[in-house]
Amino acid sequence: MKPLNSSPLWISVCLGLLLVAGCATTPPPNPALEQARQKIAALSDSPEINRLAAGELQDARNHLKEAEQIWQDGAEAAEVSHRARMAMRQADIAVEAAQARQADQQVERLSNQRERLRLEARTARAELAASRERLIAERERAERAQAEARRLAETTERVRAQQAQRESELQRQQAEMARQEADEMRLLAEQRAAELERQTEQMREEAQRLQQQLADLEAQATERGLVLTLGSDVLFDFDQADVKPGAERTITQIAAFLNEYEERQVLIEGFTDSTGSRDYNLALSERRAESVRNALVERDVDPARIQITGYGPDHPVASNDTDAGRQLNRRVEVIISDDNEEVPERD
Amino acid sequence: MKTRLPILLPILLLGALVLSACATRPTAPAEELGAARSAVASAEDAGAREFAPDALHDARSMLQQAESARAAEDYPRARRLAIEAEVEARYAAFKARSARATAMIAELQQSNAALEAEIEAAKASARQAEGDAR
Numbered sequence: 262m263k264p265l266n267s268s269p270l271w272i273s274v275c276l277g278l279l280l281v282a283g284c285a286t287t288p289p290p291n292p293a294l295e296q297a298r299q300k301i302a303a304l305s306d307s308p309e310i311n312r313l314a315a316g317e318l319q320d321a322r323n324h325l326k327e328a329e330q331i332w333q334d335g336a337e338a339a340e341v342s343h344r345a346r347m348a349m350r351q352a353d354i355a356v357e358a359a360q361a362r363q364a365d366q367q368v369e370r371l372s373n374q375r376e377r378l379r380l381e382a383r384t385a386r387a388e389l390a391a392s393r394e395r396l397i398a399e400r401e402r403a404e405r406a407q408a409e410a411r412r413l414a415e416t417t418e419r420v421r422a423q424q425a426q427r428e429s430e431l432q433r434q435q436a437e438m439a440r441q442e443a444d445e446m447r448l449l450a451e452q453r454a455a456e457l458e459r460q461t462e463q464m465r466e467e468a469q470r471l472q473q474q475l476a477d478l479e480a481q482a483t484e485r486g487l488v489l490t491l492g493s494d495v496l497f498d499f500d501q502a503d504v505k506p507g508a509e510r511t512i513t514q515i516a517a518f519l520n521e522y523e524e525r526q527v528l529i530e531g532f533t534d535s536t537g538s539r540d541y542n543l544a545l546s547e548r549r550a551e552s553v554r555n556a557l558v559e560r561d562v563d564p565a566r567i568q569i570t571g572y573g574p575d576h577p578v579a580s581n582d583t584d585a586g587r588q589l590n591r592r593v594e595v596i597i598s599d600d601n602e603e604v605p606e607r608d
Numbered sequence: 609m610k611t612r613l614p615i616l617l618p619i620l621l622l623g624a625l626v627l628s629a630c631a632t633r634p635t636a637p638a639e640e641l642g643a644a645r646s647a648v649a650s651a652e653d654a655g656a657r658e659f660a661p662d663a664l665h666d667a668r669s670m671l672q673q674a675e676s677a678r679a680a681e682d683y684p685r686a687r688r689l690a691i692e693a694e695v696e697a698r699y700a701a702f703k704a705r706s707a708r709a710t711a712m713i714a715e716l717q718q719s720n721a722a723l724e725a726e727i728e729a730a731k732a733s734a735r736q737a738e739g740d741a742r
Contacts, residue, residue, distance in 0.1 A: 350699055351695060353699055364706055365705075371716035392737035396738075
């Protein structure tokens, strides 16, 4: 218990020593410390610094406290200023730290926003691509529909054109057929015309030939018609009525002429010379005329067209006093009408 | 225990006296110098060379002075300068970080605006395409 009694003395000694060591007189003001004090006080009032840089602010305060302490303890001014500057720098750090954190937060916010925007952009791009694809698909569909419509129109047009072509072809064929028909008809007509002409020509030639023949037969054109005088000596033997074979050519020529001109009528007149009895001569001349008629009928001349008369010695053409005259008088005259009227009898 | 307190107290007080006077032989501030060096390196890593060149320069020059003081065995000055260098370096690091973030904000704002414009354009194009499709 003894040391307890002596303790107040120890304490007082120790305290005295402490005071001496601390140089505890009122220290002179330090501008750096003052500045730091003000700055840190201002920062302590800032809610942002408190919120964002509490640790750094506390560090600054601690440094300030230390500076205050050594200033209070009467430390060297350089040391106090050094400590004050440290506190000041610490305050600057608090400011920068607050700014950096605020910026970091903003960076984070913006980064998040950027992620969101990237996503949104990707979506928008995808939607745009989808829209474009839809647009392209829509356009393609429209184009296909147009192409289909065009194709249909072309087909319709083609069909119409083919139909028109077929129709025109048909018309052309019909026209061709009509033309061919017409050609054939024309050809036929031409042929017929040519044929007719040929026939006409033939007939004319024939007629000419016949005329010539008649001319050969020494036909004479008279008022009664064509008169052919055939010498009886040529036609008949003496005192006979049968036509001699040698006269055939003449008879055939006459028959041909009559067959050619079928409308013409014929009158056959027989004559004799005056030798012998009259009645006998009349009968002989008539028989001779009939013989000529028969010869013609044999050569296809219609008998109804042929009249006969026997005049005997009447109507002599020459004198019966001479042989030559009598020869001329012995004759048969074939008179062929110019038209279809019967040949008139002699007066 | 109560009986021992009166003896302990004076011993404690004496110890405190000895410490506050710092009068004993000072040692080299190796710890402080190491901290300052590492703070400068951190500031450089934070991009202080680009974004806080003045503060970084100050911190480096303080560190250099601290090293010189230590070489001269002026240990109190070396310690003080080392601590100042460390604080300056930390300041440079924060400043760089803040400047970098600010630059990034501008960049992000720009790119976000571009994205927004792109989105708007894409939407408008899509609307137009839809309109054309109909």
